[in-house]
Amino acid sequence: MTQATTTSKSFINIHHLLRYSGYAAFFIVAVYFSLRSPAFLTPENLINILVQSSALGIVACGMASVLIGGGNHVIRGGNELSLAHNLALNVAVTAVLINNGYSFLTAYGVAVLCSICIGILNAFAIVKLKIIPLLGTLSMMYLLQGVIMLVTNNTVVSVADPTLISLANTRFLGVPIPVWIFAIVGFILYVLHHKTVFGNWMYAVGGNPQAARTAGVNINIVLAMTYMIAAITAAIASLLVIARLSGSSPGIGDIMLLDIILAGLMSAIFTRLSIPNIPGAIISAVFVGMLSNGFTLINVPTYWVYAIKGGLILVAVSITTIQQRRMIRNA
Numbered sequence: 001m002t003q004a005t006t007t008s009k010s011f012i013n014i015h016h017l018l019r020y021s022g023y024a025a026f027f028i029v030a031v032y033f034s035l036r037s038p039a040f041l042t043p044e045n046l047i048n049i050l051v052q053s054s055a056l057g058i059v060a061c062g063m064a065s066v067l068i069g070g071g072n073h074v075i076r077g078g079n080e081l082s083l084a085h086n087l088a089l090n091v092a093v094t095a096v097l098i099n100n101g102y103s104f105l106t107a108y109g110v111a112v113l114c115s116i117c118i119g120i121l122n123a124f125a126i127v128k129l130k131i132i133p134l135l136g137t138l139s140m141m142y143l144l145q146g147v148i149m150l151v152t153n154n155t156v157v158s159v160a161d162p163t164l165i166s167l168a169n170t171r172f173l174g175v176p177i178p179v180w181i182f183a184i185v186g187f188i189l190y191v192l193h194h195k196t197v198f199g200n201w202m203y204a205v206g207g208n209p210q211a212a213r214t215a216g217v218n219i220n221i222v223l224a225m226t227y228m229i230a231a232i233t234a235a236i237a238s239l240l241v242i243a244r245l246s247g248s249s250p251g252i253g254d255i256m257l258l259d260i261i262l263a264g265l266m267s268a269i270f271t272r273l274s275i276p277n278i279p280g281a282i283i284s285a286v287f288v289g290m291l292s293n294g295f296t297l298i299n300v301p302t303y304w305v306y307a308i309k310g311g312l313i314l315v316a317v318s319i320t321t322i323q324q325r326r327m328i329r330n331a
Helices: 003-019 021-036 043-070 083-099 104-128 133-152 162-169 177-194 197-207 209-214 219-245 252-270 278-297 302-330
Strands: none
Touching: 021 252, 021 278, 043 083, 043 177, 043 197, 043 219, 043 252, 043 278, 083 104, 083 133, 083 219, 083 252, 104 133, 104 219, 133 252, 162 177, 162 219, 177 197, 177 219, 177 278, 197 209, 197 219, 209 219, 252 278, 252 302, 278 302
């Protein structure tokens, strides 16, 4: 056997290892937590993980949509750093309006309009003004941080609305309503991104904008729609967050930002093509929820949790980059 053949086989083995690394990590972490804590694999705790992952999973699908349509270039590629604070603003607006005597429907309707406006502003800045997504959404993130503090006076805003209480506590067929909402939204976004012509356009625009333009795809509209989809997922997820927390708390956006980025980027390692996708975002969100839940059960300090999540982002980006370089060389 020649050295070239041996090297080739080793490369193939590494490729297969990287292809299934996400699933392997999911399995290893699940086994580790189940061995460390008897409570981890109980039915009630597994349902609790799904509930905790529901809001994150919905908004992670929105992040994946932006990554799909914008491409994977580190600087110019798709990015939506304001997504977590869009969600947090929705929570704050809904809570404050309800506390000021407005009905739930009115309060949440205003919050959804705010979310849509944020999506429009992001799309305009990136598509029309040609601002780099990383910088444009970072600017929006800081702007929203200030608006949230202004709306809530940077304090906890508690809410005791019957609709939100029902949403948080009601089960259908033994499964909490937030999990059903997560499943329905995830299914709709899966169909949109993977089973429709528009989904093909998004992948075409993100993969090769010039070829997509030559094929007659309106790149600007497709790119703008990804930011609108992301904004809508933030609005939906905010409903689950405010129901679970019974109000608004300072720092929601900061807390969720890292998890959203992690779930969005990790979605790429749950596919053989190493590109962001909706099923991968859903699995990644559950994985992140499992991490948070497991670390809580075994009493791991918060600073270690953040360090591990940051390391996972680095690993996800590294694996995706290696896989994509391999595909480019083989093309």
